[in-house]
Amino acid sequence: MEQGLISPKNWGELAKLFDQNGGLPMPFLKEIFLMECRIAGTTHVPEIQERTAHVQPGTLLQFRREQDNPADALAILVLNEKGEKIGYVPREKNEVLAHLMDAGKCLFGRVEEKSPKGSYIKILIRTYMQDI
16 A cells, blocks of 8 residues: 555544544645635624624634525625624625535635724634645
8 A cells, every 4th residue: 555545444533533632633634715805794794893803803704695695696705703694705805715614625714804993893804725
């Protein structure tokens, strides 16, 4: 067997390694930077001040596809650490990300900058794909 290849007889050992570490071992996980953008639609989110109170640079944000969105079939919700909606990936930036998510890729955001401007909160994020 070539070095580096996993044969079916080793799958059990590999599964044990995953289980012991709560998933894929960290050296095998990669965060691939995709792009930088602002979160859109924060002015339309009720309780945005409360939902973003703990959002600071470095905070991880969840992404969730919203395929049934009547305004944009490629919509991607941006959620805070509690899973509450805080906005969307901007429409002009979501097409490639939506296709990646639809193909089963794990995407997420990380806050770069947050600056409140009245009722509007500008949140700049970097988007990443988690890959092995």
